[in-house]
Amino acid sequence: MPTQDREDESAGRAAGFVFCELTPHDHSIEVRAVERETAAAFILGFLRRDFGAAGLYTLAQEGRLDPVGVVVAVTTITLFVPCIANFFMIVKERGVKVACTLLAVITPIAIFTGAGLHYVFDACGIRF
DSSP states (O other): OOHHHHHHHHHHHHTTSOOEEEOTTSSOEEEOOSOGGGHHHHHHHHHOHHHHHHHHHHHHHTTSSOHHHHHHHHHHHHHSOSOHHHHHHHHHHHOHHHHHHHHHHHHHHHHHHHHHHHHHHHHHTOOO
16 A cells, blocks of 8 residues: 555544554554544543543443453543643643643653553454
């Protein structure tokens, strides 16, 4: 598959959230921690953590998120900065520079941890 087609497909799959999928069968690396449907839950989770958890619960109840996806999504959302209120408290207590640095460090760590967990589950054939 040409590189441009692969990028278009990946961008279409991510729809608002850039995740990668580790593909061991070819030499491309696309990081995808969780499924596309969870993007809204992650955004709501940054506004309020319980809203994000409720969104993930709804997706799981509707069957749009499999059990492995639930484990990966919950792990990833847990590693993010708890919510926007917490972010503003960090700004108040530590300053904008520290808060933005923490957000810039924590976000990739959370995404790549989720992607790694997703890859390990996939590579080992782990299903719930």
